[in-house]
Structures are given as C-alpha cells and as structure tokens.
Amino acid sequence: LTHLFKKFHGRYGYKRITNELKKLxxxxxxxxxxRIMRELGLKCVKFMRKSRKYNSYKGNVGKVAKNRLSRRFSTPIPL
Structure with a gap:
C-alpha cells in the first residue's frame, strides 16, 4: 500500500489506491x-477537489432592442 502511495507521489487517495490494488x-x-492509510498516516494533500460556492449570476441575458422610433421610455414625475 505504501509503495503505491509513493509511486503516485502522494496524489492518490484511498479510492484510487483501491482501484490500483484491484488492477494488480x-x-x-x-x-x-x-483504515490502513489512516493508521499509517498516509494522506493525499497534493490533490484536493475544489468546491465552489453556488452562484446564480448569468451575466447579461437577452438583447436590448434599438430605439428606432425615438420613443421616450421614462414616466412623468407626479406633482
């Protein structure tokens, strides 16, 4: 187990090492x-999956039509 961990330079976690053992x-x-990796102190620190915060921002959606009729799109101010 330790030789596999060292072979992949500490980048493989328990799931990938399990797959490599199955290949062998x-x-x-x-x-x-x-459990064995935890007891031996083998921890994958060089490769971590990145998690991102949820962001619903979509940017500018759609297209604004040109004002070809020169219409005024403002409402009058009430007195």
Missing part, C-alpha cells in the same frame, strides 16, 4: 484501505 489482483475493500 488484490481485491480489498475500500474501507479497509482507508
């Missing part, structure tokens, strides 16, 4: 791999 023919549960 060692069928081991991902929970067991996670």
């Amino acid at each position: 023919g060692h069928y081991i549960n991902h929970k067991k791999v996670y």
